Amino acid sequence: MKKLDLKTLPAKLMPALHWFRRYRAILFIVGLVCTYSVLVLRINMLSSKEPSDTEVTAKLQAVHPPKLDSEIVTKIEQLKDNSVEVKALFNNARANPFQE
Numbered sequence: 062m063k064k065l066d067l068k069t070l071p072a073k074l075m076p077a078l079h080w081f082r083r084y085r086a087i088l089f090i091v092g093l094v095c096t097y098s099v100l101v102l103r104i105n106m107l108s109s110k111e112p113s114d115t116e117v118t119a120k121l122q123a124v125h126p127p128k129l130d131s132e133i134v135t136k137i138e139q140l141k142d143n144s145v146e147v148k149a150l151f152n153n154a155r156a157n158p159f160q161e
Contacts, residue, residue, distance in 0.1 A: 065073075081088070112120075141151070
């Protein structure tokens, strides 16, 4: 068995250091490509994940309908009833919502 000591260690590491210096650009590019591909795969996996039923029900329970004062509701209805052009626009949009 060979003994490793601090005097012979740099001489044994020199070939590995020369190899690393020679191929450092290629190793850097390979590292970037691996990192990028892992990120792309992870994003793809997370974007195609469907929420579970418990998550959906939890979010639906957290949604509260907006609360409007009765004064605001009556004012909006009065404004809607007073404007003939807006009423015609609402009726036209209700009849065909995808036509401009």
